[in-house]
Structures are given as structure tokens and as C-alpha cells.
């Protein structure tokens with residue numbers, strides 16, 4: 676019998692806090708994502724979810740604590756290196772190059788892996804050409820995976836919202852991430868579009884072996900896709916567990932009821 680090799684987390688957030696002036700937007704949060712896991716981060720508005728994503732993807736530095744990605748402390752990375760290190764992300768609001776075509780937008784996502792400057796590409800065009808061919812092959816693979824072949828040469832500005840979201844997902848995949856951060860990816864989508872994204876998310880994990888951490892308000896999507904769920908409220912983790920455990924947790928119900936009461 677072979678001994679099981681213990682798995683190390685792809686992402687290990689250790690006692691992380693983020694202060695904005697007097698506001699502790701994230702307060703002593705620890706969470707992890709194991710290889711091939713789909714993990715959701717949920718919580719009422721203002722709970723600190725987006726700030727947590729900004730800390731993990733290097734947009735903001737933590738005030739306290741450590742974020743370990745594939746065994747490396749991300750404090751050693753420059754913010755421009757996070758995507759190349761393997762952290763892909765989609766944003767709450769679309770962040771695409773609107774005049775560019777679908778292919779061009781995906782190539783931008785791939786560009787993090789080019790290890791030459793524009794000047795170099797003019798002087799020594801052998802190496803860049805090889806890299807560009809590899810990039811185009813990767814982009815074609817993603818286009819096929821996301822079933823957007825007929826959109827490939829259209830400007831993003833001409834696409835429907837759900838299609839644009841699919842391109843954004845493709846761009847995050849183009850950097851060949853080990854961890855994909857999805858920020859409310861199904862918000863504003865109809866049922867069919869949501870089902871497509873749910874299917875792609877499962878396939879991203881199963882076919883590409885990518886771990887997924889998602890912020891999601893759509894409870895059906897959370898329940899259907901997540902292996903585990905973390906719940907934030909006022910910057911603090913108030914619950915974690917399987918979707919069923921979290922859904923039955925009185926503290927979670929209270930946090931959401933409190934939010935409803937505030938908006939009543």
C-alpha cells in the first residue's frame with residue numbers, strides 16, 4: 676500500500692487583517708483552498724469579501740498576517756507578478772479592453788507570460804515569435820473550451836453581457852492560473868447563462884485541475900458548486916463548512932437577516 680502524500684493548500688490565508696483608517700475591513704481572517712477545490716466566500720454587503728480578494732490578488736497589501744500561495748509568501752511578490760505566479764481573477768465589474776476583439780482580449784491575459792520587452796521583440800524576433808505562437812495556441816484552446824468560436828473576431832463592446840463575462844473568464848484562464856478568483860461572476864445573468872458558467876467552473880476544476888475561490892451572492896450557485904464555504908460578516912469569519920453546514924448555521928442566518936432588516 677502506498678502512503679498518501681499530504682496535500683498542501685494552493686492558497687493559505689493566515690490571520691490576515693486589512694485596515695482602512697479606522698475601519699477594519701478584514702479582521703483576522705484565515706482560510707485555505709486545497710488543490711482541485713471549489714470554495715465560496717459569502718457574506719452580506721460590506722462584509723469584506725472584495726477586500727479579501729484584493730489582498731489575495733496583490734491589489735492591496737495586508738495590514739497584518741500572511742498569504743501563502745503554493746508555498747510562497749505573496750509579500751515577496753510585486754503586484755504585477757501575481758498573475759504570472761498563477762493567480763487569475765475576474766472582476767465584479769467588467770474589466771475588458773472594449774474595443775479589442777475577443778482574441779485580442781485573451782492575448783492580453785496571456786501576455787503575463789511573455790518574458791521580453793517590446794524593444795526586445797523588435798531586435799530579436801525569433802524568441803517572441805515562438806512565444807506568440809504558443810500564446811495563440813493557448814487562446815484557441817480557451818475559445819474552444821468556452822464555446823465562443825463564432826465570437827472570436829468580434830469587438831467585445833458588441834457582445835451581450837453574458838458573453839463578455841465569458842470572455843473575462845477566458846482572459847483569467849489565459850494566464851494559466853493554479854488558482855482562479857471569481858468575483859460574482861453570475862451576477863446579472865439569466866438562468867441559462869448561469870448554468871453555462873456553473874458547467875464551465877466545474878470543468879475548469881476537473882479538466883484543468885485549477886482550484887477556484889469565488890465570491891458569490893447567488894445561493895443556488897454556491898450550494899451547487901462549492902466543496903466548502905466561508906462566511907464573512909463585518910470583516911470576520913463567522914462560519915465555515917460544507918454548503919449544507921453553513922446553510923443550517925444560525926449565525927449565518929442571523930447575519931443575512933440582519934442585512935435584510937437594515938434594508939427593510
Ligand SMILES: Nc1ncnc2c1ncn2[C@@H]1O[C@H](COP(=O)(O)OP(=O)(O)OP(=O)(O)O)[C@@H](O)[C@H]1O
Pocket residue numbers: 695698699700718719720721722723724725726727
Ligand atoms: N479603499 C477603501 N477605503 C476605505 N474603506 C474601504 C475601502 N474598500 C473597502 N472599504 C470598506 O471595507 C468594508 C468591506 O468592503 P468590501 O468591499 O470588501 O465588502 P464586500 O463584502 O465585498 O461587499 P459587497 O458584497 O457589497 O461587494 C466596507 O465597510 C467598505 O466600505
